Every structure is written in C-alpha cells, then in structure tokens.
Amino acid sequence: MRALSIVNARIIDPASGYDALGNITIEDGIITGFGPELTPIGEIIDAQGHVCAPGLIDMRVSTGEPGRENRETISTAARAAAAGGVTSIVLMPETNPVIDDMSLIDFLQRRAEAAPCNVYLAGALTKGLDGSSMTEIGLMSESGAVMFSNGTHPISDSQTMRRLLSYAANFNALIANRPLDVSLSKDAVAHESDLSSRMGLIGAPAAAERIMAERDIALAELTGGRLLIDMISSANALEVVSRAKSRDLDVFCSVSVNHLALNELDIGDYRTFAKLDPPLREESDRLALLQGVNEGTIDVIVSSHDPRPAGEKRLPFSEASTGAVGLETLLSAILTQVANGQLDLMTALGAMTCNPANILGLPSGRIAKDAPADLTLIDLGAPWLCEGSKLRSRSKNTPFDGRLLTGRAIATICAGELVYDERGI
Helix, strand or coil: CCEEEEEEEEEEECCCCEEEEEEEEEECCEEEEEECCCCCCCEEEECCCCEEEECEEEEEECCCCCCCCCCCCHHHHHHHHHHCCEEEEEECCCCCCCCCCHHHHHHHHHHCCCCCCEEEEEEECEHHHCCCCECCHHHHHHHCCCEEECCCCCCCCHHHHHHHHHHHHCCCCEEEECCCCHHHCCCCCEECCHHHHHHCCCEECCHHHHHHHHHHHHHHHHHCCEEEECCCCCHHHHHHHHHHHHCCCCEEEEEEHHHHHCCHHHHCCCCHHHCCCCCCCCHHHHHHHHHHHHHCCCCEEECCECCCCHHHHCCCCCCCCCCECCCCCHHHHHHHHHHCCCCCHHHHHHCCCHHHHHHHCCCCCCCCCCCECCEEEEEEEEEEECCHHHCCCCCCCCCCCCCEEEEEEEEEEECCEEEEECCCC
C-alpha cells in the first residue's frame, strides 16, 4: 500500500468552495482525508504554503496520433499536460484515421495506458468527419468515449444535427459542436473588423458564431439532447448561451484560454502563431468572455491544444495553419488573468476541474475523501517567461511565446503518483 501526504498546503476545492490551509493524505491513488488537523502518513510532500487544487481536466486536446505523429503523440501531449498541472485530457477525433468506431477507441486507450495523465477520447459524430453519416454513438459510449465531436468541422446540416442530438439523448451522451456558420466564414482567416480590413485579411463575422449557437440550442430544446457549444469566442454567442441557460436547458459552453487572454491585436504584423480557430476577436469580446466565466455562463475553459509543425506556421498569414499548443500554458494564462483582477480564482479553477468532471461524468476534479488523487501544486505568484522552444510539446506553436505570465504548476500528482516536479521535491 503506497501512502503519500501533502502538508502545509492552501487547499482549494472549487466543487465544495473549500479554501483553507491543511494537509492531504493519499493511499493507493485515492484521497483518504484532508484538513488542518490531519496527521501525515507515508512519503511527505511539503507544499510550503502553495495552493493544492484538483488536477486540471482539459476537454479539448488534439494530437497527431495516429497518422501525424510529427505534430504530437499521446505520450508527448501527456508529458506536456503533466507539466501544466493537467491530469486528464480528452483527445479530439481528428486523427488519421478518424476516431469513428469502437476499435480505434480501444486501440488508443491501450496506447495511452502508460501516459502520465488520464487520457479520454471524444468519438467522431460522423464517419470520417464528413458531416452527414452518423457514427455508432451508443457503441462508442460503451467502449469508453466520454463525448462526441466533429472536431473543427461543424455539423452544418440541421437535420443531421437533430438526428445526432436525438440519438445521443438515448445514451445521455454529450454532443459538442463548433458554433460556426460555414457559409458566412468561407475562406476567413481572421475576425471580421476594421483591423482585418486594413490588413487585407478575409474575416469571419461574430454573427456566424451566433447563428449556429442559436440553431443548435433550438435543436437541443427540441430533442432533449445534451449539448456543448464548443469554444465560443464572441459576446454575441455568449448572450445566446445565457438566454438558453435561463430556460434551464441541458446546454453547456466552453471557451479557449486564448480568447480569455488575447485579442485580435495579437496577430500583430501577421503573426501566424496567433492565427487560431475561432479567430481572436475584439477586446470587448474578450472582456465579455471573462465576465461570462466569472458569472458561470461559461462552464469550461479549455486549452484548445492544436500542435502544428513549424513548416505549417511559418508561412504567409493567409496560408498558415490555424492552431496553437496550450497544455503547458493553460493554467498560467488563466492565473495571469486572476493576478490582473479579471478572473476569480475559485471560479476559474472550477471551470477547469469540477465543471468538466461533472459534465463528462468523471470521478476526478475535486478534493474529497475517496476521490482520485489527481492534484496539482500551484505557485500563484511565480513569474514565468514562456519560451516556445522549451515547451515539452513536440510542436512549439504558442501565441504566448516571449510573454511574461504569472503563476504556474510546480508539481502534479496523478492517481497518487508524482508525475511532474519542478522543485525536485
């Protein structure tokens, strides 16, 4: 029986609102107790007053495995996750081949067994992500898929989306769809604004996001399906989600950390590392999204980890691939917004721990007796210069390259094992 204790920690559990100094005891990968008067057992990790929070759960991670291992493998993504305080990741189905049947789910689960974090899979909504041929959602759910997505390809056909939501409702499966009207955003590479016009870039209007969010919410109401509005980026879409939540629908929404920390000005002089999907929008949108997190309208914050080789990013802006790595910068970028007074610490941590756990039905994401010992130690005030070349991800495409961030994970524990240790504890 392996025993471990974390002592002298500021324990923060967003699920219960607990915030106090104390100790945590762990046996065989399970939390056996926590509190100020708890007697330590086994091996001791001294938190030295730093925050101990549940390990982060990232609901949107892309890798290149199988098919494009030069971008990222499950192993390299998991190591990057551990370094960022992330103990659970959900892999998107956009691989080669696409994760659209039970055999691929089983194959990737076996590939992930040795990973230093928990690896879950999102099954594809349609065969080959074609947007029309429905997959066997029920069978993939039984095989272990925790949610279903079409990745970056939204389901454009309303009848197909209705059928998917209706079918998935029989299994209580979560359907994630990007809020994007493809016809309004064709060939777009930036947000439609005065800035993109001056730069000569084709822009996607925020209305393209709002229209699709409205449609999907209406279909969720019609079918009773569980819906995740996947990565909103505009105040317009946030307003739509807020109205849906007031009607008590089974609708959730996520936001990328990039859209909480950056805005359209960060594309600068055609800076392709900041070319993202959805595109970075105006500062007013960023501020609205931050408020949406603080108010609870936005349920989940994701990294939108999307590794791209240098050859795909070091191109003219219109030709470069979208995407950025984010597993190692997710927590730090959020803590920087906390330090700036723009995000509430407890609420922000909840959007990366207990909220995704509750939505996905995972046992982690909380500090409680008998919960999995998935934890991260956090130095809230640590200054950190993000250098893309030093990131553990196989690709280095981060829009935070050269930016000074505040706060970071200093140790990560997954299933009771120390999987990352910056301090040499």
